[in-house]
Amino acid sequence: MTLGIGVIGAGFAGGTHARALRDMPGAKPVAITAAPVEHARAVADECGMRLEPDVASLCAAADVDVVIVASPTYLHADHAVAAARAGKHVFCEKPLARTPDQARAIVRACDDAGVRLGVGHVVRYFPEYRRAKELIDEGAIGRAGIATLTRGSFSVASARPWYQDAEKSGGVILDLMLHDLDVVRWWFGEPERVHARRLTGRAGALDYALATLRWTDGPIVQLEASWAEHDGFRTSFEVRGDAGMLVHDSRAASPLSTQVPGGAQAPAMIPVATVHETPYRRQLRDLIEHFGRGEDHHVTGRDALRSLELAFAVIEAADTGAVVRWR
Amino acid sequence: MTRLRVGLVSWAHVHAPGIAAALAALDQVSFTGVYDEEPERVRATAVARGWPLHEDLGSLLAASEAVVIASTNADHRRYTEAAARAGVHVLSEKPLATTLDDGRAMVAACRDVGVRLATAFPVRESRAVLALRDAIRDGALGRVLAVRGTNPGRYPGSWFGDRDKAGGGAVMDHTVHVADLLRWLLEDEVERVCAETGSYLWGLDVEDCGILTLDMRGGAFASIDSSWSRPATYPTWGTVTLHVVGERATVDVDVFRQGLLHYDDRARRTRLVPWGEDLTRRMLAAFADAILAKKPVPVSGEDGLRALEIALAAYRSASEGRAVEISEL
Numbered sequence: 001m002t003l004g005i006g007v008i009g010a011g012f013a014g015g016t017h018a019r020a021l022r023d024m025p026g027a028k029p030v031a032i033t034a035a036p037v038e039h040a041r042a043v044a045d046e047c048g049m050r051l052e053p054d055v056a057s058l059c060a061a062a063d064v065d066v067v068i069v070a071s072p073t074y075l076h077a078d079h080a081v082a083a084a085r086a087g088k089h090v091f092c093e094k095p096l097a098r099t100p101d102q103a104r105a106i107v108r109a110c111d112d113a114g115v116r117l118g119v120g121h122v123v124r125y126f127p128e129y130r131r132a133k134e135l136i137d138e139g140a141i142g143r144a145g146i147a148t149l150t151r152g153s154f155s156v157a158s159a160r161p162w163y164q165d166a167e168k169s170g171g172v173i174l175d176l177m178l179h180d181l182d183v184v185r186w187w188f189g190e191p192e193r194v195h196a197r198r199l200t201g202r203a204g205a206l207d208y209a210l211a212t213l214r215w216t217d218g219p220i221v222q223l224e225a226s227w228a229e230h231d232g233f234r235t236s237f238e239v240r241g242d243a244g245m246l247v248h249d250s251r252a253a254s255p256l257s258t259q260v261p262g263g264a265q266a267p268a269m270i271p272v273a274t275v276h277e278t279p280y281r282r283q284l285r286d287l288i289e290h291f292g293r294g295e296d297h298h299v300t301g302r303d304a305l306r307s308l309e310l311a312f313a314v315i316e317a318a319d320t321g322a323v324v325r326w327r
Numbered sequence: 328m329t330r331l332r333v334g335l336v337s338w339a340h341v342h343a344p345g346i347a348a349a350l351a352a353l354d355q356v357s358f359t360g361v362y363d364e365e366p367e368r369v370r371a372t373a374v375a376r377g378w379p380l381h382e383d384l385g386s387l388l389a390a391s392e393a394v395v396i397a398s399t400n401a402d403h404r405r406y407t408e409a410a411a412r413a414g415v416h417v418l419s420e421k422p423l424a425t426t427l428d429d430g431r432a433m434v435a436a437c438r439d440v441g442v443r444l445a446t447a448f449p450v451r452e453s454r455a456v457l458a459l460r461d462a463i464r465d466g467a468l469g470r471v472l473a474v475r476g477t478n479p480g481r482y483p484g485s486w487f488g489d490r491d492k493a494g495g496g497a498v499m500d501h502t503v504h505v506a507d508l509l510r511w512l513l514e515d516e517v518e519r520v521c522a523e524t525g526s527y528l529w530g531l532d533v534e535d536c537g538i539l540t541l542d543m544r545g546g547a548f549a550s551i552d553s554s555w556s557r558p559a560t561y562p563t564w565g566t567v568t569l570h571v572v573g574e575r576a577t578v579d580v581d582v583f584r585q586g587l588l589h590y591d592d593r594a595r596r597t598r599l600v601p602w603g604e605d606l607t608r609r610m611l612a613a614f615a616d617a618i619l620a621k622k623p624v625p626v627s628g629e630d631g632l633r634a635l636e637i638a639l640a641a642y643r644s645a646s647e648g649r650a651v652e653i654s655e656l
Binding site: 143144145146148193195196197199202203206208210212214218219220222224226228229230240241242244245321322323 | 472473475477519521522523524525527528529530535536537538540542548550552554556557558560561570572574576577648649650
């Protein structure tokens with residue numbers, strides 16, 4: 001069975017997903033919409049998709065089985081709930097929604113409609129994070145005691161103004177740190193408490209946040225998320241156990257780099273693909289395989305809701321200065 | 328040129344051999360030798376190098392205008408008070424003391440008799456750190472908004488895991504360097520500390536992991552990783568790094584980056600062999616120059632006390648699970 005895919009949104013995420021679907025076994029990209037719809041024309045032409053005038057018509061289309069929600073964060077809930085009510089399975093970009101209440105409404109709508117919900121926590125499909133999880137689970141570093149994960153980009157608000165409006169994007173914690181919050185839940189389970197600080201709203205388009213999470217019997221984890229990495233996207237992690245340490249630095253791990261006369265190129269928003277199957281495609285392939293078999297995807301709505309709630313605990317900790325309990 | 332007569336009190340600290348060698352080599356210093364509470368552990372080295380080994384503290388103090396104290400942290404106070412009574416200037420290893428009472432007593436003892444008290448924060452001598460300070464002062468970064476600092480190292484062994492002698496574990500050992508850099512670079516004071524600590528890596532009674540989050544009075548926030556988290560197989564003892572987010576620039580400093588990677592088949596391991604400048608030697612020279620010129624020492628006892636407060640606030644924060652104001656101490 002081939003699943004027909006409809007995509008809402010033609011920005012960075014929508015375009016990435018549409019392109020990844022072009023030669024995907026078991027799936028066919030059939031329709032796309034954006035606001036205004038003209039924004040989706042280039043992606044539609046490139047990927048052989050039909051332009052739908054709006055979300056309602058895309059969700060109503062008979063040849064659409066799965067709706068990918070890749071609109072701005074603050075619109076996820078409206079779009080995902082509309083898709084679920086139309087009887088479509090939903091794959092929603094992270095963050096699942098702008099608020100936990102909205103995210104719960106999405107989960108409820110999918111349950112009520114009997115459709116599946118998957119969420120785009122794509123870092124779980126990055127090979128370095130998967131390999132680290134395998135090594136941690138195998139006991140390669142002993143018991144984890146302390147870990148640091150960093151994630152940075154130039155200020156995306158310069159390219160997409162809605163990011164700069166914390167009301168719409170949730171700032172760097174909800175947009176960027178959420179990835180690593182999801183990763184550390186995946187690696188270590190649920191933390192006990194968190195404290196944090198953030199710049200959000202105090203330095204224009206720059207944003208930066210630090211969070212410290214504590215698991216009851218370890219590890220202690222520090223997360224850094226930055227929209228002040230002017231050279232472009234980078235990630236790192238370091239996990240220290242009582243028998244060793246794992247270290248990743250995206251800047252040191254790229255097998256390809258290019259320089260041009262006159263200096264720096266435009267900074268990258270995501271890493272240049274240096275694996276044949278990008279994590280974005282691998283994520284969708286996993287989703288299509290699971291949905292095609294009538295199963296849940298690796299990252300369910302409930303799992304993503306937990307990561308989102310943890311992000312809101314971090315935001316609460318940052319905005320109150322207090323140590324916030326989790327669980 | 329006039330040389331300052333400087334002695335070394337105690338061989339307990341892992342830095343003592345490097346300090347002694349630097350004092351013996353500096354042009355502006357006449358090294359008056361070593362006093363140690365366990366003289367047998369230093370005797371062979373002192374004889375081999377031709378350094379006087381003093382059998383009692385009074386003898387070293389009588390021979391010296393200034394001393395460097397490289398004892399256990401808990402002994403800093405009694406040695407500083409003895410030096411002050413003898414009218415001898417003091418450069419104390421860090422942390423300045425293990426309790427606020429001790430640190431305040433040291434500052435008072437030296438102030439009362441008019442000798443200078445300095446704290447050993449050699450990282451201020453790093454050319455990279457100085458360049459960052461200049462850049463901040465010149466406005467190249469704009470307002471500094473946030474700093475992520477780290478000072479992770481290996482567990483140093485010896486008495487460093489003994490709470491009575493060290494005053495704590497990794498947080499006591501490694502918080503103060505970055506704490507001092509933050510105060511000095513931002514020209515600001517820490518208002519509040521929030522921390523998590525744990526003992527997870529080396530099987531110690533004291534903590535070997537610690538992350539501190541600091542609110543500066545001026546509105547910036549910062550963090551310090553003060554863990555003994557470098558594995559035994561790590562190519563060097565540890566690192567001091569700063570990731571500084573300014574309004575107009577983001578700056579990374581990695582103080583001990585300058586080294587050669589030595590892939591050593593005979594030892595079956597890889598080492599980072601430093602070729603950067605000897606910061607301890609530069610710190611000792613700056614201390615001696617200040618005393619000779621009758622100027623304030625570059626890093627004072629009060630600076631050491633401020634950094635100690637931050638480590639002590641971290642302990643209270645971690646044990647009580649809440650942010651702690653420095654003013655509560």
